Amino acid sequence: MSVRPQIGGIRDTFAPWEDATARPLVRFDHVSKAFGGVSAVDGVDVSIYEREFFALLGPSGCGKTTLMRLLAGFETPDAGRILLEGRDIQDDPPHRRPVHMMFQAYALFPHLNVAQNIAFGLKRQGLGKADSAARVEEMLALVRLEGLGRRRIDQLSGGQRQRVALARAIAPRPRILLLDEPMAALDKKLREETQFELMSLQQSLGMTFMIVTHDQDEAMVVADRIAVMREGRIVQVGRPAEIYEAPADRYVAGFIGDINLFEARVTHSENGRVKLASDEGLFEAEGAGPVGKTAWVAVRPEKITVLTERPADLDRDAPNVVRGEIHDYGYLGDWTTYMVRMASGRTLRAARANATRALDRPLGVGDAVWLAFQPTSAVVLTR
Template sequence: MRPAAAKPAWEGDRVKHVLGAVRRSFQPWNDPGAKPFIEFRGVSKRFGSFAAVDGQTLTIYEREFFALLGPSGCGKTTLLRMLAGFEQPSEGTILLEGRDLAGVPPHKRPVNMMFQSYALFPHLTVENNIAFGLKQDRLPRAEIRDRVAEMLRLVRLEGFGKRKPDQLSGGQRQPVALARALAKRPKVLLLDEPLAALDKKLREETQFELINLQETLGLTFVIVTHDQEEAMTVADRIAVMNHGRIVQIATPAEIYEAPRTRYVADFIGSVNIFGGTVEPADGAAVALAGEDGFALRVANGAQRPPQGAPAWIAIRPEKVRISHEPPPDPARNAVAGEVWDIAYLGDMSIYNVRLASGKIVRASLLNAFRTVERPISWEDKVWLSWADDAGVLLAE
């Protein structure tokens, strides 16, 4: 587990980077004795008749990197703003370290926010942007100078302190905003779409830098994003939201491999969803009469809908086999189709296959070799198939 008393970088030597081992063992949500660091209890936020957040309960643990994920308008930013104190709940309670935050103004909360726009002051230098909040708190000049220097080292921008924001690239402005948010030493850092303005490659690099920074400082980070890959990269746990409600909270692997609903399965990554009607019990598996004209079978999971009930099976493209030849057992989890589109992505190829029903099914193949003996091409007749345990049974 993560060290209980690790010191932030500004209090002494940097914590040794042990990201892999730490992230594998850090699971306080599975510990009955662990106390939540942040709690939302039955929290709602209404704007007129519109419920941006609808009676939600959520716990976040100390030193957790937690992601609020969902489409625009789902309520994730409203939750973040209520924690920061910029919005007040219409109902419910928000607690930090067991303390009710009701009536506590934003500047008196041990919380700081990094905004999507970065909100840097254009007329101030990088150093003065970072120092702004410290000066507002009337810290001694020497302490401000030392802390600004520490923040610049932390985000690897030594030598940029005298520049102004318009003399920096977008990739450089982002860590300045991060340094300013961290300078006041908050207990919780809130990140509102912090990487949205960066290009894809820089965004991917910065995601890992955020993970390293959070591990080094030992702080609690809460990030809001609509980017599923970003959430799955940085977060210990993800709360998927829709229409003001939390649909599922789980680790990235659990969200991807074991979604609870069609909405979560479809929102996270690429997925094929097949509908059908539950047939009589088939041993340990659940059998469906597929609505696309072929039999479906899935290894029994946590739920078994009653016979005759509608159900769905979610299959990730990388778990779908594609071949010119039929599989050994074409009677279940197998269907023929025609290659409709191909996307070559370098590391993998994506095949969109059109079934006789008109449904498009996606399969992905890893390009492990530079050449392929018998490539699959457009308009080829192919078979798609998958194992019983490759899919996830969904009842809603």
Template sequence: MTERSRPRLNIGAVRSTFAPWLDPAAKPLVEFDQVVKRFDGETAVAGVSLAIYPREFFALLGPSGCGKTTLMRLLAGFETPDEGRVLLAGEDLAGKPPHQRPVNMMFQSYALFPHLSVEQNIAFGLKRQGVAKAEIAERVTEMLALVRLEGLARRKPHQLSGGQRQRVALARAIAPRPKMLLLDEPLAALDKKLREETQFELMALQQQLGMTFLIVTHDQEEAMVTADRIAVMRAGQIVQIGRPADVYEAPNSRYVADFIGDVNIFEGVAQHADGASVRMASAEAPQGFDIVEDDILKVGSTAWLAVRPEKIQVHLDAPPPGPNRLAGKVADIGYLGDWTTYLVELESGRTVRAARANAARFVERPVDWGDQVWLTFARDAGVVLTR
């Protein structure tokens, strides 16, 4: 089937209603049950419990050394847990070698065989499984069409671009039709534009196959674009799980707020809190911060306000006095085409980041280096954090 004739799925319609984790009757495909893994006395995974559901695109996100790859390798069978259990479709995987597990792993390096052609690389796993020749040929043809490499079947890996090699590795991983595909930093070797294109291709492919994908990445944008849910990891533990928008807009800690995207975090003390709004005193804002907040803070308690740069407005003329108002000078400007980022230095010496979408060509004088500016944001723009 050609790319032009292949039916396109309405991914948005599927993903917007997909939430098996909210259904108490739904059964996970994968369960990590209080899993612990140590290396030379150092704990890499510290009592992780996690459920991943059939057809879910799940992301493990975190910095190097946080335990995300170790968690994936425990599922693949390349590592053995020191404590706890790893279950797949309700079956405890303890003692089951990697080749007997219905999962396949796509490595960051792609690990293609240089002496084999594209079609031979794709067929390799099928031959190891003892699949009949006729079925192998049919499956390889299907995979080549799926990843749009029909005309490159006889080429060797060194004759392909980075993006094409990535597709061959993907086709080889899914050809045996595993229950689950594990992707270890699969797009790290691609340039930015190709990486962005491939993220959407991965999403479409996952929906078309109806397969469960688990991706490990340190790239927050990659996780935000591709995943149904994200687990943010730190020091071998999961610190927050949620949909990308929930993790970004409602982080549960300063660590998550700072790790996911750009953010400004202001320390303050609660002066008034009634369950619907909070007034905070802060050294950064002479008239304090006034924010909408559901959680009740005790008066006098220390908290932090996280405000994303795109929630902050930049003014050349002073707005009326009031809360959520900061004054400073533009220290630097980053023009990104679709966005402009402003680094504004406050009188305290603190630098605040604000961002503005370039939705229209400027009519008024643009904000420039060294300008005196005022920053404001709405009451519902920030998130109060207590840890």
């Protein structure tokens, strides 16, 4: 299961959601679900397309797992419809749906060996013994567990158990595979390796995957599109780069990666560029906003330049330049993150790439710095 370098190229051109004539594989049509009077899913309306790797991203309790369980048939909507290839599957029991779910805890059978675990779902499909054995061998090769078919589950590492659970889920060849926090039990390095392997597997199978995760980095790596959820609702759907670079609001901006927000008053808005003013300085950014109203300038730490002195060629009224003092920093190997305290007492975060192999640190706690960024590096949010 090697990483395929062409995945990025495939994703650059894969966008069925932009085709008005394309029919979704799965359609959530204003779906709602409550438990004990508390809304878990609130009017969700979203489509998932054939061969898409779709991610539901959000904090615990936002409704993402409930939405997945509704599709699998383990829960019933209180309102709305779930359509699979245009057909309402409301009355289809879980075992009649061409949907398989890989659980966070894997739910492997300890009394069965690896091959028997993988073959479990095939028996329910009525697959013959020879065909089932051939499918199991195919799955073992696909997830790089060749020769381990007779091994007991308790003899496997965490990563191997995850592969067995994945093989068991895809062996019946469902129309869509649901992954509920599938890498939560893996250590960081193995999780990162598995993310790319999962992408490669999805491409080679030509299957539709839907993953639930609260790990923003994981969603950004594996997904063609991400749906960010909050309190039972989807607040934004888009490609990872769209979600990161053009968040719909402050919630999405803060949930996806680190962000600095400057609250200011709009003084000018024209041709997709906004000028703003606040006690912390003057700002200019891309976007639109009503003049005289409050808005927020959002800029990512890595898009901020850290300077030890104000550039001499900058006008005193130049936008997007603020002064502060470093009060803490963290060395992360590839990046150094600086926590910069402004005169107002607010702390900003700036990141500098460690492009050279330098063991000394040019900046430290107590150093005065200027933070600057380009208007094209920031976006204006009005909510």
